[in-house]
Amino acid sequence: MIRLLLPFLLLLSSVPLGVLPAQAQEHAIRPDTTIHLFDGKTLEAFDTWLVDDHLQDPLRVFTVVDQVDGAPAIRISGERWGGLVTRREYRDYRLVAEFRWGLATWGDRRNAARDSGILLHAQGAHGNTGRDGNGAWMRSIEAQIIEGGVGDIIVVAGFDEKGQRLTPHITVRSARDRDGEPVFDPNGEPQLYNRGRINWFGRDPDWQDKLGFRGRQDVESPLGEWTRFEIVADGDRLTYLVNGKVVNEGYGSSLAAGKIIIQSEGAEIYFRKIDLEPLKK
Numbered sequence: 001m002i003r004l005l006l007p008f009l010l011l012l013s014s015v016p017l018g019v020l021p022a023q024a025q026e027h028a029i030r031p032d033t034t035i036h037l038f039d040g041k042t043l044e045a046f047d048t049w050l051v052d053d054h055l056q057d058p059l060r061v062f063t064v065v066d067q068v069d070g071a072p073a074i075r076i077s078g079e080r081w082g083g084l085v086t087r088r089e090y091r092d093y094r095l096v097a098e099f100r101w102g103l104a105t106w107g108d109r110r111n112a113a114r115d116s117g118i119l120l121h122a123q124g125a126h127g128n129t130g131r132d133g134n135g136a137w138m139r140s141i142e143a144q145i146i147e148g149g150v151g152d153i154i155v156v157a158g159f160d161e162k163g164q165r166l167t168p169h170i171t172v173r174s175a176r177d178r179d180g181e182p183v184f185d186p187n188g189e190p191q192l193y194n195r196g197r198i199n200w201f202g203r204d205p206d207w208q209d210k211l212g213f214r215g216r217q218d219v220e221s222p223l224g225e226w227t228r229f230e231i232v233a234d235g236d237r238l239t240y241l242v243n244g245k246v247v248n249e250g251y252g253s254s255l256a257a258g259k260i261i262i263q264s265e266g267a268e269i270y271f272r273k274i275d276l277e278p279l280k281k
Helices: 002-013
Strands: 046-050 062-068 071-076 082-086 093-105 115-123 139-146 153-156 170-176 182-184 189-193 227-234 237-242 245-250 259-264 267-277
Touching: 046 259, 062 267, 071 259, 093 115, 115 227, 115 267, 139 227, 139 237, 153 170, 170 245, 182 245
Parallel strands: none
Antiparallel strands: 046 082, 062 071, 071 267, 082 259, 093 227, 093 267, 115 139, 115 259, 139 153, 170 182, 170 189, 227 237, 237 245
């Protein structure tokens, strides 16, 4: 029996923390037609999650407004940390989101760069970025949305029910900027990342965490205009496009399926579209 089990145990020991066996991901939805996560009327595709309040939203951080620039939109006030969490898990899709910033900012980030993000392949229990289960998010790979940094990749670790830290990883071709920060470079050396942020290719090395920051090469739209953010999740590869331009890419991700989280992180933001399109064959 031990001799029979040994190959299986060796296989398990080679699986990095945060990885789920392929068969455990088979129930994730692979779109064959466009899925409108925002139907223009409700938040039915999502649970709401907030630190301390969990599945309750007493301050109405997440709402649907009838009209923003002529169309319905999701409003995320940013007043509390948390997110809209899809009720289903997904894989192999092209996520198309259109967002623009509001004017409200809150707390410690009142005068900081407006901040949000989309967490991809989120796994585990709600709030597992906190060891006590009261964190804002779930372990995942983030597609960053922040003034001056739309398109950064961030590795988000979490904890399991036993309190063990689970750390995703992803490989990115990258170089170092003037300050030694990793930055996406399609001609760079492949580097495995299991923590931190990998900047999109044009992130200003003089970026400052201040309200309204805009870099010299920024691809996102100016404040008050809509930005189109596309994320291609193709197996273990993630490609980020901002207003049609590829700004970051990683592969060999230890997470390839899971829920999608739209963050609330101290700044008001609107989404008028959140679609999952099938990948082209």
